[in-house]
Amino acid sequence: MQNSDVVSKELLGVCGMFEQSGLMRTNYLLERSLDVEMTRRRVIANNIANVDVPHFKRSEVNFESELRRVVEDNRRQDNRYPAIMTDERHIPFYVERNIRDVRPRINLDYNTTMRNDGNNVDIEKEIVDASKSQMRYNTYVTSISSNLRMLKLVMRPV
Helix, strand or coil: CCHHHHHHHHHHHHHHHHHCCHHHHHHHHHHHHHHHHHHHHHHHHHHHHCCCCCCCCCEEEECHHHHHHHHHHHHCCCCCCCCCCCCCCCCCCCCCCCHHHCCCEEEECCCCCCCCCCCCCCHHHHHHHHHHHHHHHHHHHHHHHHHHHHHHHHHCCC
């Protein structure tokens, strides 16, 4: 084995370990949150654009609650019962869910009606939601920038 092979394997091990670190998990969640906020912004813009369309039903993005559920389920230990699975068709008692599998869902709100024509878009609520979304987006960008600055500082040669 050559010297460069040893160095390459060591670097791969460090990179693999680095990818599983808390910082990279945090960066991944922040990047995913940026994508969700962009989706949320498009949905809010669609709601605002259709404020005067009769029978239009508003949509909203659901991501945070599902992410919270996955994180809490993975953290809890009391719901993990051992199961003897002798056949591939057996259903396990507990399957750990990966955070990377959580996707934003766009839900249509059929239950409410704001006006007589069946439209349920409240323009004031949409404007407030758009402002909240923009503030969250700015916070996520600031956090990612801070994490990348910290990473750059750590990786700087001595």
